[in-house]
Amino acid sequence: MSILIKNTTVLTQDKNRRILKNTDVLVSENIISKIGKFNEKAEFVIDGRDKILMPGFVNTHTHAAMSLFKGFGDDMELNEWLEKKIWPAEAKLTPEYTYFGSLLSIAEMIKTGTTAFNDMYFFMESVSDAAKKACMRVIVCDAVIDFFDEKKAEITKNRTLKLLTYVTGLNDSLIRAATGSHAIYTCSPESIISQKRIADKNKILMHMHVSETQKEVNDCIKKNKMRPVEYLEKLGVLGENVVFAHACYLSKKEIDIVKKHNVKIAHCPVSNMKLATGGVIDWSYMRSKNVCVSLATDGHSSNNNLDMFKEMKMAALLQKHARMDATVMPAQDTLDMATLGGAQALGINAGRIAVGALADIILLDKKDISLVPQNDIVSNIVYSANGSCVDTTIINGSIVMQNRKLTTLDEDKIKEKCIDIAMTLCTD
Numbered sequence: 001m002s003i004l005i006k007n008t009t010v011l012t013q014d015k016n017r018r019i020l021k022n023t024d025v026l027v028s029e030n031i032i033s034k035i036g037k038f039n040e041k042a043e044f045v046i047d048g049r050d051k052i053l054m055p056g057f058v059n060t061h062t063h064a065a066m067s068l069f070k071g072f073g074d075d076m077e078l079n080e081w082l083e084k085k086i087w088p089a090e091a092k093l094t095p096e097y098t099y100f101g102s103l104l105s106i107a108e109m110i111k112t113g114t115t116a117f118n119d120m121y122f123f124m125e126s127v128s129d130a131a132k133k134a135c136m137r138v139i140v141c142d143a144v145i146d147f148f149d150e151k152k153a154e155i156t157k158n159r160t161l162k163l164l165t166y167v168t169g170l171n172d173s174l175i176r177a178a179t180g181s182h183a184i185y186t187c188s189p190e191s192i193i194s195q196k197r198i199a200d201k202n203k204i205l206m207h208m209h210v211s212e213t214q215k216e217v218n219d220c221i222k223k224n225k226m227r228p229v230e231y232l233e234k235l236g237v238l239g240e241n242v243v244f245a246h247a248c249y250l251s252k253k254e255i256d257i258v259k260k261h262n263v264k265i266a267h268c269p270v271s272n273m274k275l276a277t278g279g280v281i282d283w284s285y286m287r288s289k290n291v292c293v294s295l296a297t298d299g300h301s302s303n304n305n306l307d308m309f310k311e312m313k314m315a316a317l318l319q320k321h322a323r324m325d326a327t328v329m330p331a332q333d334t335l336d337m338a339t340l341g342g343a344q345a346l347g348i349n350a351g352r353i354a355v356g357a358l359a360d361i362i363l364l365d366k367k368d369i370s371l372v373p374q375n376d377i378v379s380n381i382v383y384s385a386n387g388s389c390v391d392t393t394i395i396n397g398s399i400v401m402q403n404r405k406l407t408t409l410d411e412d413k414i415k416e417k418c419i420d421i422a423m424t425l426c427t428d
C-alpha cells in the first residue's frame with residue numbers, strides 16, 4: 001500500500017532536528033520513500049494541514065498483560081502488594097487472559113502514539129498473537145525466573161527456546177523474540193549466562209531488570225562483593241544486544257561499564273516514583289558518556305498507563321526536581337529518548353522521519369488545545385500534550401488508527417472482555 005500525507009508539519013528527529021513546514025511524506029509499502037514537495041499518486045491520501053507528523057514512540061520496557069491489574073492494590077508497600085495482590089492474581093492468568101490483556105495495552109499504545117514495545121511477561125505466545133492481530137511492532141521475552149533452582153532454570157530455558165521457535169514460525173517482521181532474565185535476585189548466574197548465549201547465537205536482544213532498588217544493590221554487594229553491573233560484567237553477559245530496565249542505582253563506574261559494552265538503558269521514571277524506589281537515574285552522566293537511554297512505562301501496576309507523552313514529562317520533571325536544576329533534560333533530549341533512543345535500543349530502523357526508515361509514524365492533531373499556540377512544538381509535545389492528541393497511527397506502513405478509530409482491533413469488544421477477566425482475576 002502507498003500512503004501520501006500532504007502539506008503537513010514534519011518533526012523529523014533527524015541529525016539537525018529539523019521541523020519542516022508544508023511538506024509531503026510518501027509511504028511505500030512499509031518504508032518512508034519520499035519527503036518534500038511533489039506530485040505523486042498514492043492509494044491513500046491524508047490531508048496533513050492540521051497535523052504534526054512525527055515518529056511513533058518506542059516503549060522499551062513493558063508487561064502489557066498487566067493492564068488487567070490496573071488499579072488493583074495501588075498505594076501499598078511493595079512486598080505486601082506482590083504477596084497479597086499481584087502474585088495470587090497472576091497465578092490465575094491463562095494464555096487467553098494474557099492475549100486480551102495484551103490487546104488492551106496495544107490498543108492503548110496505538111491510541112497514544114506508540115508504534116513498538118519491548119515486552120517481558122508470561123504466555124508470550126499470546127502477546128505475540130495479540131501484536132500480530134493488531135499489526136503492532138513488538139519484541140517479546142519470557143520473564144525468566146528460576147529462584148536459583150536448577151530444575152526451574154532448565155524449564156525456563158526450554159520455554160525461551162520454544163518461544164523463539166514460535167516467533168520464527170509466525171514469520172512476521174513485526175514480531176521478534178528476545179531472551180530475558182527477570183533480575184539478578186531471581187535468576188541464577190548460570191541461567192543469566194545461558195539466556196545471553198541464546199541471545200548471541202540467535203542475534204536477538206536480552207532484556208532484564210537491573211538496579212531498580214537500593215535493596216537489590218545492597219544485597220548484591222553483600223552476596224557478590226560487587227555492584228550489579230560489575231557482577232553482570234563478571235558473568236560476561238554484557239553487550240550491545242542487552243537492554244537494562246530501570247538502572248536507577250548505577251554508580252559512575254557502572255555507567256562507564258555500560259558504555260564500554262554498549263548496553264542500552266530503558267528508563268522508567270513513573271514506575272520508579274510510584275514504587276517509591278528513591279533512585280533517580282544519573283541521566284546527565286549517561287548523556288555525557290553518550291549512553292543509549294530510551295524511555296519506558298513499565299507495566300500498568302506501577303504506572304498506571306502506557307502514555308509516552310506523560311512518561312516524557314515525568315522523566316524531564318524528575319531530573320529537574322531531583323537535581324534542582326531546570327536546565328537538566330531539556331524537551332528535545334526527552335523526545336529523543338522516546339523516539340531515537342528507543343529505536344536504537346531495540347535495533348529498529350525507526351524513531352525518525354527519513355527516507356528509507358520504517359514507516360512507524362504518528363500524526364498529532366495540531367489544533368488540539370494542548371498544542372496551541374505553537375511557540376515551540378517540541379516543548380508542547382513533551383510538557384503540554386497527552387496521548388489523546390494522536391489522530392493517526394501508522395505502523396510498518398499500515399494505518400492502525402485513523403481519526404482516533406482503531407482499524408485492526410475492535411476496541412469495544414476488547415474493553416468488554418477485559419472488564420470480565422479483571423473481575424475474575426482481581427479478587428481478594
Ligand SMILES: [Zn+2]
Nearest residue numbers: 209245298299
Ligand atoms: Zn518491569
